[in-house]
Amino acid sequence: MTEISYRLPQRRVLSTALPGPRSQELAARRKAAVAAGVGSTAPVYAADADGGVIVDVDGNSLIDLAAGIAVTNVGASHPKVVAAVRDQIERFAHTCFMVTPYEAYIQVCEELSALTPGDHEKRSVLFNSGAEAVENAIKVARLATGRTAVVAFDHAYHGRTNLTMALTAKSMPYKSHFGPFAPEVYRMPMSYPFRDGGLDGVAAAREAISRIEKQIGADSVAAIIIEPIQGEGGFIVPAAGFLPTLVEWARANGVVFIADEVQTGFARTGEWFACDHEGVVPDIITMAKGIAGGMPLSAITGRADLLDAVHAGGLGGTYGGNPVACAAALAAIEAIRDHDLPARAKHIGEVAMARFTALAQEIPAIGDVRGRGAMLALEFVRPGTTEPDAALTAAIAKRCLEQGVITLTCGTFGNVIRLLPPLVISDELLDEALTVLCTAIGDLAN
Structure with a gap:
């Protein structure tokens, strides 16, 4: 492990009352x-x-103790990230990967294939924000399965766009008066050990599965989306066995299992991804925040058969995988490894x-x-x-x-x-x- 050095003195100093x-x-x-x-x-x-x-x-x-809400995992001005951004911006800031592609986008996708859980063949797409990644993961799941229903969970947070607001559980400040929301989103109970009476993970998952089967029907469900550790909902760590039991059911019923690792990814939980703690291999994983040392970048990585099912032009965006953000991501990943x-x-x-x-x-x-x-x-x-x-x-x-x-x-x-x-x-x-x-x-x- 390389030693961590700092540009600024690492000390608390109060020169004025706050705010100054x-x-x-x-x-x-x-x-x-x-x-x-x-x-x-x-x-x-x-x-x-x-x-x-x-x-x-x-x-x-x-x-x-906030890191920009789990964004600056490598620090807010890591020298590797600064150097990579400076070098890239001096060459070009943008061409749009959908117009004139560039190598850094491919390199980031290659890294994500290697880092994310599972040794299956994978594909990735790059976007700008966590919400954008979640929206596109749902798009892929719906197209690939031909189904429409999506299952989310109590206490979930997945973003502030229209579809992701529907997936998000908390009304204030995220959803109140912003509806109507996207349809075909169904909410199920989350494993919350402090508040669910000590229900073990397997039993909690079976309760959620029973409701899915009764209220929706397995053959109507395109995807289950869940944060392996819930973020805005309260940093809720589900009981052991909850996630693997959901994955097992999803596999058996042709349901795409989406792990939203926007907040938990890139070494935050002590593994590269929170799914790694229980050996969970998602069909699609969404990422953002800690991916690029503070530059706006997000991604979905998933099974090749799922992502390659989408027609050409069905995924993308003008700024998705911006070259400066890609350079920052490659540097941030290197820093995570080095340290x-x-x-x-x-x-x-x-x-x-x-x-x-x-x-x-x-x-x-x-x-x-x-x-x-x-x-x-x-x-x-x-x-x-x-x-x-x-x-x-x-x-x-x-x-x-x-x-x-x-x-x-x-x-x-x-x-x-x-x-x-x-x-x-x-x-x-x-x-x-x-x-x-x-x-x-x-x-x-x-």
């Missing part, structure tokens, strides 16, 4: 220019970022889980501690119950930000703190951030 005066100026300008429907977690404006820190326009250096970031993610998880597990013994408001690798969550409840405590969760996130640590909240009930640190964060910075978080929990939850 320059961030406040930008907030005022934003209000007059940016649509109110675009929200931001932190009211500070970034000027620089590297490793595990984000430096704002007022000179404050904040510890980043052995799957192992690094496991280490981050072990360090954090040890502290969270101990803290949960002292704080009754911590209902559940869960996650894999560097995809970690704390679910907060009213002590002695499973009643969600969204107010406490928001207060903890706010206190952390005041202390210079950026965290994210999530969950169907808004009661989960999720941690997605860059995988290149130093041990010292991680320890400091965890101390700030644990102190905030101790102060506010007692």
Whole structure:
């Protein structure tokens, strides 16, 4: 493993109260220019970022436990990615792969064939966003099977376009008043060990399968789509056996199994993909976020017979697989290998889980501690119950930000703190951030 070096000092520095005066100026300008429907977690404006820190326009250096929502796994300005982007942009920024193709697109697809689960023959297509990847995965499944119904799950998040809003479970802020939505989407119960009465994974899957067969009929289902670990829904890790049982049923019934690894992919969970933890081989896998070190790129990779069933021109897009984004992706993949970031993610998880597990013994408001690798969550409840405590969760996130640590909240009930640190964060910075978080929990939850 190559040593991780940093361009910026890896330390927390609070030069002003947050937000500082320059961030406040930008907030005022934003209000007059940016649509109110675009929200931001932190009211500070970034000027620089590297490793595990984000430096704002007022000179404050904040510890980043968000990674741009699992995007900057290799850091926000990894030197390999920077060099690759600079080299490509000096040659050409765009030709459109559908007009004049280029090698980098092919190279990314070759890498995805090698990295994604399964040793079957594969094909890939590149797009711009996770939602776009999901939409196209559904298109492929419907065309290849000749069926229309799609099964999604409680607590799912798959995007904000019309079809992906239909797949997404949570109404506010993602779906409310934006309908009508795409038809033929059916929602089934998810394995949620903290909230489903201790149902084991196989039994939970059989319950979902029973409902599919009764409410839809297996021969009408084109695809099952699921996040192997749910993201926005609360970092829900399904019980062991849930995913393999769904896959087994899908295979037996000609249903395309789509793993949405937009948030979980590219070393985030301690493996290249979260499916690898249970040996699950999806028919199609969707990817984005961590794929390109911060550049906009997404992909679907799947069985060759499925993707090659689509007629020429049926897949693509003007910017899909942009050459600069492809160059960034190749560099990011190289950096993940060089630094052995799957192992690094496991280490981050072990360090954090040890502290969270101990803290949960002292704080009754911590209902559940869960996650894999560097995809970690704390679910907060009213002590002695499973009643969600969204107010406490928001207060903890706010206190952390005041202390210079950026965290994210999530969950169907808004009661989960999720941690997605860059995988290149130093041990010292991680320890400091965890101390700030644990102190905030101790102060506010007692």
